[in-house]
Amino acid sequence: MEVARLSIWLVLLAMLFVPVEWLFSLHERRGKARWADLGYYFLNGLLPGVLLAPLLATIAVLAQKATPAFYSDWVASWPFVAKLIAGLLVSEIGAYWGHRWCHEVPFLWRFHAIHHSVEHLDWLANTRAHPLDIVFVRLCGLTPVYMLGLASTPGAAGASAADTMIPVYVTLLGTVWSFLVHANVRWRFGWLEQVAATPAFHHWHHTNGAEGRDRNYAAMFPWVDRLFGTLHLPRDAWPPVYGIDKPVRGGVSDELLHPFRRDDDVAAAPVDKAAPQERG
Template sequence: MSPEIIMNQWAHLLEGMDQKALSLATWFLVALCAIAPLEKIFYIKRQDLFRKDFISDVAYFFLSGILPSFLLVITTSIIVLGFRSALPAEWFAYGQSLPVGVRIVAIIVVGDFGFYWAHRWAHEIPWVWRIHSIHHSPTAVDWLVATRVHPLEVVFLRSISFIPVCGLGLVDFSGAKADLPSLLLLSFNNIWGIFIHANVKFRFGWLEQLISTPHFHHWHHANGSALVVNKNYAALLPVYDRLFGTLHQPKTHFPAAYGISSYLPEGLLKQLVYPFTWFLLRK
């Protein structure tokens, strides 16, 4: 992709910044009104709505909803160009000719496979963990923690997840029209990601073996022994954790403690630059 094309796409993103911010504000208010009351009634642990770091987490919500798009233009273009040069056009034409329902299911299965490994690497690769640790630092987990994500983490997770989806030709990247399955999946992932972080004690019986739930994901944020740390990486399908030996899903209780044991500076700005200056800020 030429610099001119990248600049044109960035200009397009800048032109739509107001609309994007308005859309995010709408999503924020909808989530706040829909989930916050449930957290007050069906809470796992009682906690205040305007808890510590509430304001900085709202800032993360908007920053991580806007800034990653500019870098994703570059990373996804590189991935697309790489596969286009390596595979015949017929390969992509077949994938994109599949019925919308089939493509949505395929994107969910393949995309979550990519997300599983991207998420796992975010825990296992030290430099990426410095970025991801921001998301794991809260000692109380609720719906807003879902958006407490460094913009670079969004780029990393989405780019890696996109690789197998693109490689199988499941995404229409011609630019001629909006890719409906991708848009639907992205919207669903955003909503479900907020839900599984919510401070609610809902249980779903046998469905918990098939799809991620608050109980499943809260154990991913658990802090304690090696038995509970670095588990449950999947975004939607726990089967990947079962296959790769990272599943931890007790039948009854929720975690007793959340957070991280490693150092992370306080404050939004320090956390945003921490991945680059960790050697200066660490204790």
């Protein structure tokens, strides 16, 4: 059932992005078969959710026990739309720091380097990531949503069906948006780029050039990077080169085992402590 659902989503995404990238491509499109990316698509559509479910359920129970009743009642009185918007904002900030730590902590970078080894960005390159990398960043994003009482687990006392869906909506929107910002399109959106993440915003995150490296960690809202001093979004410019100095190479199985191999030559987390000033 899950494989069928993912297959339908894959067809819909391909129907949207393949013609768009063909008409508005920024760089020359990759023409060869993308079996590894397709493998990652199905793997990361299945495994992270299975691993996250018990972790988030535990966090939700602990949060419910630790939250004062007056606070829970106050949040419960909010309209669903208000809780959903708050959940999006809180999740974005949590995921920002999870993503940033993946660049700054060497152990986490061993997993995240797989995603940054991609040297040709397009919509399907979004899927090339270690599942544990995805689990960590999503956990960082969704934990504060539960801790602040903005979402509930099914069966929790006083939980509405809508509240239990907030993490699902947050994750779904973030996932679809991630395909968009990886897309190989030359679109620019003017002042809207300061409000919502665009391909230009995220392409700069994948640069392997000196300018713009280790910037733009946010998933959907560039103002989060501006808030924490990591925004880099020059007008009318794109990264000259993508990837990392020592990319992770091999088949899917080799790449999945890569972070656990002590003898593998892994490039250090690429954070530049003397990074250039914010631009955007």
